[in-house]
Every structure is written in C-alpha cells, then in structure tokens.
Amino acid sequence: MTNKKKLFKQITIIGLGLIGSSLALSMKKSKISSKTVGYSRSSKTRNTSKRLNLVDKVSNKLEESVRGSDLIIICTPLSSYSNIIKKIIPHISKGTIISDVGSAKEKTINEIIPLLSNDDIFIPAHPIAGTEKSGPSAGFAELFDDRWCIITPLKNNKKSHINKVKNLWKSLGSDVEVMSPQRHDRVMAITSHLPHLIAYNIVSTAADLENVTKSDIIKYSASGFRDFTRIASSDPTMWRDIFLNNKEAVLEMISRFTEDLTALQKSIRWEDGKSLHKLFSKTRKVRDKIISAGQDTVDADFGRSKKR
C-alpha cells in the first residue's frame, strides 16, 4: 500500500453486480480509497463478495453500509434508486457525494432530486462499459480501462465535487466526458438502448420460430444470429429499467428504425436492387469511420468468425 493521498476515505458500493464488483476490484487495484464497503440484499452475493474479497466489509444493511463514507456509488437497477436514497439520506455525513452508474439519466434524476436533503450532493455518472454477463463473479478490475465514463452534472453540483468524481473515473482508467442528462439519454438511445432492444426482439422472434425449424436456429446461429444472442443475454432487470427510464428517446428511435425497415421491406418486395445496394454501401462507410476512430479493430471478430 502506497502512502499517496487517497481520493476518498471510505467508499460504499451499493449493489455488487457486474459493475459494482468490477468497481470494487478496480478501486482496490488503483488504491483510491482507504476502505471500501459493499452492500447487497442477497446473502448469496454477500458470500461471493467475501470469497472473492471484493470489499473490506460487506453488509446487508443500507444505513450501516453508508455510515462514515465520503463517496457512495449506487450500482443497482434504476427502479431501486428512490428507495435506496430515502433510506441512506438520514445516515450520510456532511460533504458526502452520492454517485451512480445508471444507463439512463433524466427521469432518474428528476425522481431523485426531491428526495435529496441538498441537491448538490448527487453527481450522476455512467461508465460505458459492461459485458452481457451479470453478478458479482462476473466483475473484473480492467472493465473500465480505456472506456468512456459520462458525467451528467446537476445545475447545483459544486465544481469541486464534479472534479472528485472525474478523478475517480480517471484513476480507474477511464476517459471522462461531461454532457447534459438529455443529450446522454439521446446518444445512448441510439448507440446502446435501440441495439439491445432490437437484439432482444430478433432473438425472441427466432425463439418463437424454433418449433418450425427445430434446432436449426441454434445449429446455424454462427451466420449472423449468434452475435445478437450475446447482446440479448444481458441482465433482464437492468434492461427493463433502462427502457422504462429512457422511454421517450427509445420510442423515438424505434419509430425511426421501423420507418426505415418498412422502406427496406418495400424495396425487397418490389425487387428494387438499386435502393438496396445504395443503403448497404452507405452502412459500410459507418463501419470504416468506427475503425478509423479506434472504436473497433478490423480483425476484432476474426477468432469468432472461424468458429462455426
């Protein structure tokens, strides 16, 4: 343990799923706090946390877990926020910062603000990181390395508080971006929420067809379908909450998507090869942009393509 100044005295992680457990491991590695405390309502998760030594102390009592902490990070599904805030507010010390890792911002913030004693203490954050796996044993310390973390400050947030949360994520290896909750929700609606919804939907459509083509869907899944099943195996509770909390932006993206799909459907029905070719050429250029922006590598899928 080095003697360099700790960013925080004690950090509480509420919820030890994929993100919470990765945070715990990453914080331990980067030594940004003297002590970490975890909260989980599930005894199974608490036992796993002890076995994997995720935090210095794990508790099943919210009030106990936050006592003495100068940073509290909520890592539970969005639908649990209000209850958690209500329970912890009476037990936090002056100067304590509350943050989160939630994937939808505006609605959550509007629900939480009235419950806060002082609305400068909540600094919303969202690390753009994750896998399709969930639970405390899915976490790993490198999850946030070289990933973006978006901070969506509230009007009354103190600059010093925002900077502390920024430094936290930088210490964990992330690049930090600051934007409004509204812009965050719109960007995520198209880059993350719609893709997940579409993946869930196509896998469900195929699953309903399974009796028709028996095990063929599983057998030949490598020809495209398989990539969607990975995304569609993400945590159901987390994703239910995301869609309920970013409803307007997601509904707008669904409308745009369906409009475009209907046009594509018409091109296929009328055998309009020219329109199809034009669209398929346009999308190819988007991929090139992503590769030149360093957001993926040309051979990222190489090992997978070879698998049948």
Place this chain on the structure above:
Amino acid sequence: MTNKKKLFKQITIIGLGLIGSSLALSMKKSKISSKTVGYSRSSKTRNTSKRLNLVDKVSNKLEESVRGSDLIIICTPLSSYSNIIKKIIPHISKGTIISDVGSAKEKTINEIIPLLSNDDIFIPAHPIAGTEKSGPSAGFAELFDDRWCIITPLKNNKKSHINKVKNLWKSLGSDVEVMSPQRHDRVMAITSHLPHLIAYNIVSTAADLENVTKSDIIKYSASGFRDFTRIASSDPTMWRDIFLNNKEAVLEMISRFTEDLTALQKSIRWEDGKSLHKLFSKTRKVRDKIISAGQDTVDADFGRSKKR
C-alpha cells in the same frame, strides 16, 4: 505433394472474392485436386490472385477457365449465375459437376435448371462461413474449418455426384448437412438474412441521425451499436442479391420481427415492466442453448468488450 488419390483432376473457381479465394487456398492446403483454375473479370483481382498465388492459372475468359475441369464452383453474386451458366455449358466436358456457394437456393435453382444441358450436373452447396470482409485478399485457408456446409441436392442429382461434393467439403474441414432448398432458405432467412437486414437497417437509421448527435454515435459505439456495424459492412452486391433471391422467406421474417417489435414498443409506451422482463429472460435462455451446443463460447467477446 503426396501421391494420395485426388478427388478432382482440375477445379475451376469462378469468382475470387472472400469465398473463392478462401476455397482456392483451402484446396491448395488439402491437395484435393491436381490443378486449380480461377476466373475473374476484374484485372485487379487477377493481379492479386497472381501475387498471392491463389490458383495455378487465372483467366478472364469463362470458356477458357472451365475447359478440362471436372468440378466448377460458382463463387460470384447470385445475379450473375444465369449468364455464367449460359456461357460455360457449351465448354464443359461430360461428367463435369457444377456447384456453387450461394446463400439463397430455391429461386436460383429454378432459374438455372432450364439453362442446363442436363439437370443432374448442378449440385448446389452453401458453406455457412464468411467474414464481413470481401475481395481476394480477404481469403484464408481455414475459413471452412469446423463450419457447416449445406448441400441442397436437386431431384435428379446422382448419389455419386452428391458424394463427391460432400467429400470436397469434408476435405476442406467442414461438416456437411443435406436439406431441401426450401428448408435451407427458411433457416437462413431467420439465422442469417434477417440479422443482416436488421443490422443494415439500424446502422442506416443511426447514420441519418448523425447530424443530431454529431460524432457521438461513433464515439460511444462500443455500447452495442458497434457489433451491428461489423455485420452491416458485409458486401453490398452479395447481400442485395440474397434479399432479391430469398424474398418470400425474408419478407415473412420481417413481418414476424415487426409484429414482435410493435408489441415491445407498446410495452415500453405503457410501461409494462412485467412483459419486458419476461421477454428479456426468454432470450437469455436462447444464448445458453447456443453456448451448450458449442456454437459460441462464453468469453468469445471478452477482448472486444474491453475495447471502448
């Protein structure tokens, strides 16, 4: 060079794109023929073929390329089949087998049969293999290793001919499955064609939004969108032809998909969290089946998830 009996005396590969060039390299490695000849109408492709030593001889004349071959494999987009068949039929020897690697079967077969001198010579095949890359330099010898190849025989195909094509693909490392063209097209419509169409569509929807959220779509593409761009960068001509040649099955799958998406949209609009959770739990089980069937590995995406 071993002295073991060659499966074929001379093989002609018509079209040296990703599949054609991979076939050439794989055939060279497995030594199943004494000589391979390639055809390409593009001088650039022919030059690349010479540079990479893909085939023993490369030609820009169809009639010349097929002369003396006992196996001809068409590896060009589906829309080129009729022209190619018309041109090569007068120049092939007795006993020559014509096969292909096309991703849609029934319509193509119906178009080709009237053009054949004898309809027992065409043995349709479809290796379920590929990457999103195209062109002669994208090929690699291991592309077909442990992948499925589906053969969809015609009524009059001789068993000995079917077996020769089966043995070809087994020699290249593939597992062979035999089914009707109709069943093939239906299975591919859901496992491959619809996923590709959906990927093309979502990337197009996002591209049109780009002015709204500027470079954010590229910047945050790792949160789900990126996986779709990879699929949506597949060859435009090849995919145009697939949709035009498997129209009915694809239109049926689009209808089912849209029906399901509309129901999901309604669940989001009316905040029906229970229905969302149920559907997201169902799709998770499909993923488990794919993993237990050995069609993907749990950590297949691990390296990619860490990339931002």
